Amino acid sequence: EVQLVESGGGLAQPGRSLRLSCAASGFNFDDYAMHWVRQAPGKGLEWVSTISRNGGNIGYADSVEGRFTVSRDNAKNSLYMQMNSLRPEDTAFYYCAKDLGDGDSPYDSWGQGTLVTVSS
Amino acid sequence: DTQMTQSPSSLSASVGDRVIITCRASQSIDTYVNWYQLRPGRAPKLLIYAASTLQSGVPSRFSGTGSGTDFTLTISSLQPEDFATYCCQQSYSSPPTFGQGTKVDIK
Numbered sequence: 495e496v497q498l499v500e501s502g503g504g505l506a507q508p509g510r511s512l513r514l515s516c517a518a519s520g521f522n523f524d525d526y527a528m529h530w531v532r533q534a535p536g537k538g539l540e541w542v543s544t545i546s547r548n549g550g551n552i553g554y555a556d557s558v559e560g561r562f563t564v565s566r567d568n569a570k571n572s573l574y575m576q577m578n579s580l581r582p583e584d585t586a587f588y589y590c591a592k593d594l595g596d597g598d599s600p601y602d603s604w605g606q607g608t609l610v611t612v613s614s
Numbered sequence: 615d616t617q618m619t620q621s622p623s624s625l626s627a628s629v630g631d632r633v634i635i636t637c638r639a640s641q642s643i644d645t646y647v648n649w650y651q652l653r654p655g656r657a658p659k660l661l662i663y664a665a666s667t668l669q670s671g672v673p674s675r676f677s678g679t680g681s682g683t684d685f686t687l688t689i690s691s692l693q694p695e696d697f698a699t700y701c702c703q704q705s706y707s708s709p710p711t712f713g714q715g716t717k718v719d720i721k
Contacts, residue, residue, distance in 0.1 A: 498657070539650075539658075539701055539712040555709055589658065598705060600648040600663035606656065 496520040496603040498590050503608030506580050516573040516590030516605060524548070524568035527597035530575050532586035533607075542588070543575065546597050553597075558584075580612045616640050616704050620713035626721040633689040635716045637702035640683075646706035647685045649678055652699040652715065661700075662687060692718070 502514040516528070530542040543564040544553045552564055563576040573590050587609050591601035617640035627633050637647065645665035650658045660669045662678035665685055675690040689696055697720055702713040 533652075538714040539652075539703070541710045541712070553708060591658075594663070600660055600669075600703070600705060601650075601658075602660045602663075602669065604657040604659070 496592065498592065498603060498605035500588060500590055500605045500608040503588060503610045505611045505613065507614050508581060508612055510580055511576070511578045512580065512610060514575040514577065514588055514590075514608060514610070518571045518573065518590075518592070521592070521603075523566075523571040527551075527593035527595065527599075528566060528573045529591045529593060529601055530564060530573075531589045531591055531601070531604075532584075532610075533589070534583070534586040537586075540586075544593075544597050545573070551597060577610070580610075582612050584610060585612050586610060615709055616643060616707055616711050618702050618704055618711050618713040620700075620702055620716050622716060623714065624717040624719065626719055627692050628721045629692055629694060631692045631721075633692055633696075633718060635687045635700050635702075635718075637680075637685045637687070637713050638683055639685075639704055639706075642682045643704045643706035645681045646704055647678070647680065648703045648705060649676075649687045650701045650703065651696075652701060658701075689718075 497519045499517045527546045529544045545564045561579045565574045587607040589607045592603040594602045619638045647665045649662040666678045699715045699717045701715045
């Protein structure tokens, strides 16, 4: 069974940093692209970032470009998001999601999310 | 960016009802539409991909149609576990974008 478990969320002051992790199990992690998607309170889903299966192809939403860095460690079956220069508008549930393929496919498995709150 | 506009934003229905949710893209996206179910405290769930392909394990009461700019998600007979928010996504062009969601609650 595919499992994705996010961690690392919490309360951060504006301008500070957080690092999210996503532990994957139940599938060959290095065969699939992975994504981060967020949902702010009362809002819809927003794609944040995608990383290809070997990490060679990465994309970011304009809203986080230059502040967030996605990475993966295939040996540890783990996905990460380094979030710097946090803003109040980054407050959201952050989900990691598995791609059906290598980046342009639907997201066929998701974690339950980790809440990031940016506030002074 | 391709905008995805869902309607309605919410609806009330009873168990056994047929429910139809629509999603309109701001430009033609072929059949690159996926539908997800969101329930509080649970991982989002892929229901339909490529506009009409039922994801493995999803009940057959869920179906999807459409191409180009107009898409629908139909639940043929609403079940208690289907009260949730439904969201479309386009994967035709980058960035992938989602509709704002349709909340289905109990009448």
